Amino acid sequence: MDIVSPKGFLYSIAKAQIKYPDRYDIALIYSKKPAQIAGVFTTNQIKAAPVKICMKRIRSGIAQAVVLNSGNANACTGKKGIEDALKITDYLAEKLNINTHYIFPLSTGVIGMPMPVDRILNALNDLIKNLGNAQPMQVAEAIMTTDTFPKITFRQIQTPSPITILGICKGAGMISPNMATMLCTVLTDAKISSDLMKEALKDAVAQSFNSITVDGDMSTNDTVLMLANGESDIKIERKTALWKQFKSALSDLCSELSKMIVKDGEGATKFVTIIVKEAKTTQEARRVARAVANSLLVKTALYGNDPNWGRIIAAVGYSGVPVKEERIEIYINGICLFQKGLPTMKEEELKESLKQKEIEVLINLNSGKGQTKIFTTDLSEEYVRINSAYRT
Amino acid sequence: MDIVSPKGFLYSIAKAQIKYPDRYDIALIYSKKPAQIAGVFTTNQIKAAPVKICMKRIRSGIAQAVVLNSGNANACTGKKGIEDALKITDYLAEKLNINTHYIFPLSTGVIGMPMPVDRILNALNDLIKNLGNAQPMQVAEAIMTTDTFPKITFRQIQTPSPITILGICKGAGMISPNMATMLCTVLTDAKISSDLMKEALKDAVAQSFNSITVDGDMSTNDTVLMLANGESDIKIERKTALWKQFKSALSDLCSELSKMIVKDGEGATKFVTIIVKEAKTTQEARRVARAVANSLLVKTALYGNDPNWGRIIAAVGYSGVPVKEERIEIYINGICLFQKGLPTMKEEELKESLKQKEIEVLINLNSGKGQTKIFTTDLSEEYVRINSAYRT
Structure with a gap:
């Protein structure tokens, strides 16, 4: 074009x-x-x-x-x-x-x-x-x-x-x-x-x-x-x-x-969309989305195709936004992983799906009408290589 | 013992x-x-x-x-x-x-x-x-x-x-x-x-x-x-x-x-002490120290022995704490790198010193009596390797 x-x-x-x-x-x-x-x-x-x-x-x-x-x-x-x-x-x-x-x-x-x-x-x-x-x-x-x-x-x-x-x-x-x-x-x-x-x-x-x-x-x-x-x-x-x-x-x-x-994120191998739904406010949705998107543990798990959704809920928990564990739902690529306070044990199914280059993480807080969508990447060794040698 | x-x-x-x-x-x-x-x-x-x-x-x-x-x-x-x-x-x-x-x-x-x-x-x-x-x-x-x-x-x-x-x-x-x-x-x-x-x-x-x-x-x-x-x-x-x-x-x-x-930080190759001095309050000192300590760009630069102190001041700037550029002083291992709004151009000297395994970053905000000290690590490819394969 x-x-x-x-x-x-x-x-x-x-x-x-x-x-x-x-x-x-x-x-x-x-x-x-x-x-x-x-x-x-x-x-x-x-x-x-x-x-x-x-x-x-x-x-x-x-x-x-x-x-x-x-x-x-x-x-x-x-x-x-x-x-x-x-x-x-x-x-x-x-x-x-x-x-x-x-x-x-x-x-x-x-x-x-x-x-x-x-x-x-x-x-x-x-x-x-x-x-x-x-x-x-x-x-x-x-x-x-x-x-x-x-x-x-x-x-x-x-x-x-x-x-x-x-x-x-x-x-x-x-x-x-x-x-x-x-x-x-x-x-x-x-x-x-x-x-x-x-x-x-x-x-x-x-x-x-x-x-x-x-x-x-x-x-x-x-x-x-x-x-x-x-x-x-x-x-x-x-x-x-x-x-x-x-x-x-x-x-x-x-x-x-x-x-x-x-x-083009440095060293990125995946394009990740983080959606937060039904937060109390848009601002709270953004805080949760940001905590998840910036968590090194979430990013490295996505890079390694590791269905470790526990790192996502841990990031939700420290985002500073008041949340109720029993209300949180976590989906990756449409697969429900956590609901009503319980893991759904669908990790084998998720493993296959994680190999895709585009990943969607959906967090439903079931607490209101605030929502947001942010885009991020996974984190690879290549990111570290690029940024430890940017100038030298 | x-x-x-x-x-x-x-x-x-x-x-x-x-x-x-x-x-x-x-x-x-x-x-x-x-x-x-x-x-x-x-x-x-x-x-x-x-x-x-x-x-x-x-x-x-x-x-x-x-x-x-x-x-x-x-x-x-x-x-x-x-x-x-x-x-x-x-x-x-x-x-x-x-x-x-x-x-x-x-x-x-x-x-x-x-x-x-x-x-x-x-x-x-x-x-x-x-x-x-x-x-x-x-x-x-x-x-x-x-x-x-x-x-x-x-x-x-x-x-x-x-x-x-x-x-x-x-x-x-x-x-x-x-x-x-x-x-x-x-x-x-x-x-x-x-x-x-x-x-x-x-x-x-x-x-x-x-x-x-x-x-x-x-x-x-x-x-x-x-x-x-x-x-x-x-x-x-x-x-x-x-x-x-x-x-x-x-x-x-x-x-x-x-x-x-x-x-024992995962993949850490360096022990980093971040000191923030003369902040308005201890709380502000901690916020600045945390922003610097958790910056991926700061951590990867330290890993690569890259005297890129600009990433430190950028993290100070987005920490959320009100700061004045002309008042900020940045030292790494005792070497002054930024003072009175100007770089001191001592990076060659710093490069040698950065090869040490223990690094001290000192940020003086010249704005009060708040101070703090926190300990952290650099960030290496090994961190990514460990955390992308923790479960799989």
């Missing part, structure tokens, strides 16, 4: 030798016209320099370019980190002849290392020279870190002049509810105000990027930015059929991207 | 074929006289049958025997689980001719499997027949699951007739603050009331078993029981020098045992 770009966006990539001597590690996304922008950022209190800058600049609601790099997160780099990021956007602003406040920097990579600014400034010249020569797929590739495949998809809404929404993201580890080293840029040629777009984006992110977890770690750099340049000339207003279509397409796109991240 | 038993306790072990056909998997500890008892139990809401029984029986303050088994946790086994445990203590009570309510069952092993009661009842005959023939060390061995070494130690207080405190415990995975599949029995021949003993035990557990974490998972079976049979004839009363000595010896003993558990 060919990736379709929304109208009026240009792409460029270059080699800045940020971490590796010879790979595309920096990318530029440029909108011919100033665009409306909305964003969602990491809730980690330690925020990377580019995140701080984006959070400030987004207040104007206007953007014209996004500059993304892999290899260095520019996090925990103090004032110098801010200065470095500003140098980059100032340089681009001058060369592109646009307002520096309309340029949004996104970084991913190692924390606490100064940015190699001189090499980056050099590469910016290449970025500008090549603007329009790269495909969105190449941008997705340039921002990969431990990702094993680029993450990109698009949606189109059929109107007289079609609206396109394109999403490019990266992320494979450090993925936790409320995001993780996850960068995502969504581009559209719809005509929509930043306020309205923010509303749609928040909903979409809650159901997608904020409903996945790989290892429970939350990063300093997570960012979702969305730019709308209006080039389709189709205006989206609240309470119209088109607004609903747009929201649904955006949710769908974010959901697809977030599942790609889980599928 | 020979293990010294407090006076008046007898030990016995037997093979009940609970999980394996030919290993000692059940043990009996018997006090010649009824003893005072105190205990601390798992805070997991899903409690195993033996835990429920112990919590009920402990109200009388009196105990005369503890029956311990490995191979089956008797958790999530419903009414049948309770009935099974009662059958075991009833049978022992009859044969030993003591009150069944003075017998405390402790179980560890797989969750959600019925106990093989007939085989266990058979083995109880051996336990009674052999009472007095086993050493405390053999009890420690009989309750091992994934433990690679038995965990036992003792303290003596020199008084005219010496007081001995003996601790036997097991635990290697599922270890988290507020305990985990961790069983511990402390025996003493001191003469002390159950109330006073409970006070000393609570303090000792807070600083030891509740200050360790291996994988953040908390079990359904954690129990610390302490029995005092008074056989030394030395009475301990509040506000005496002996009371202080006793408390300090007990703390010391629990601390040694809890460190043994961490050293």
Whole structure:
């Protein structure tokens, strides 16, 4: 399937030798016209320099370019980190002849290392020279870190002049509810105000990027930015059929991207869906789901095809949510394992089913109407290998 | 060093074929006289049958025997689980001719499997027949699951007739603050009331078993029981020098045992001490310490000798405790890595130091007087191997 770009966006990539001597590690996304922008950022209190800058600049609601790099997160780099990021956007602003406040920097990579600014400034010249020569797929590739495949998809809404929404993201580890080293840029040629777009984006992110977890770690750099340049000339207003279509397409796109991240979870061999039903509240459902999804013992059991559902109920029990043992029901792939306070002894049946690559864990608390669904992975030796050798 | 038993306790072990056909998997500890008892139990809401029984029986303050088994946790086994445990203590009570309510069952092993009661009842005959023939060390061995070494130690207080405190415990995975599949029995021949003993035990557990974490998972079976049979004839009363000595010896003993558990952490290659200083409150210090200690990315970096302190500060940032980036200081093995909002670039120096088997991570928040110290491990491929194949 060919990736379709929304109208009026240009792409460029270059080699800045940020971490590796010879790979595309920096990318530029440029909108011919100033665009409306909305964003969602990491809730980690330690925020990377580019995140701080984006959070400030987004207040104007206007953007014209996004500059993304892999290899260095520019996090925990103090004032110098801010200065470095500003140098980059100032340089681009001058060369592109646009307002520096309309340029949004996104970084991913190692924390606490100064940015190699001189090499980056050099590469910016290449970025500008090549603007329009790269495909969105190449941008997705340039921002990969431990990702094993680029993450990109698009949606189109059929109107007289079609609206396109394109999403490019990266992320494979450090993925936790409320995001993780996850960068995502969504581009559209719809005509929509930043306020309205923010509303749609928040909903979409809650159901997608904020409903996945790989290892429970939350990063300093997570960012979702969305730019709308209006080039389709189709205006989206609240309470119209088109607004609903747009929201649904955006949710769908974010959901697809977030599942790609889980599928690429570091060392993951399985895609795991955790459903919690009939909790007292949605919040309680989420706490239970998160405790189960982040339990090392649950994750390693799933990896080993071990029908050890006892680890699931143990995680439910320490989630902090008040539960009644006799009310809890546990199902894996539709097989009931625990009900009315008793094991059902269906583990032989489960063993076969656990060999599948997609696993569904359903926990019914029989206590109310709260429910949630989150996506996660198993945990393999490979996760440890990747993360014990990330930098060295 | 020979293990010294407090006076008046007898030990016995037997093979009940609970999980394996030919290993000692059940043990009996018997006090010649009824003893005072105190205990601390798992805070997991899903409690195993033996835990429920112990919590009920402990109200009388009196105990005369503890029956311990490995191979089956008797958790999530419903009414049948309770009935099974009662059958075991009833049978022992009859044969030993003591009150069944003075017998405390402790179980560890797989969750959600019925106990093989007939085989266990058979083995109880051996336990009674052999009472007095086993050493405390053999009890420690009989309750091992994934433990690679038995965990036992003792303290003596020199008084005219010496007081001995003996601790036997097991635990290697599922270890988290507020305990985990961790069983511990402390025996003493001191003469002390159950109330006073409970006070000393609570303090000792807070600083030891509740200050360790291996994988953040908390079990359904954690129990610390302490029995005092008074056989030394030395009475301990509040506000005496002996009371202080006793408390300090007990703390010391629990601390040694809890460190043994961490050293035996499944797949652990390093013993890691996390110190958080100058937090606003002790509670906040503990939350920060726990987030760091349980971060998979921190644990895998330590395993790989990767000086990636950025993962530590990221965990501080998502711990939920309000922090100021510019105030945080991070030290590993005394080497300052982050201070005043800036990395110190001492990573080459750190790399060498990380090869040690004992690692100290110090986080100074510069915000108050709260502090804490917790012990944990790194995370290796071996942890995943052990836990993906625990049952299969």
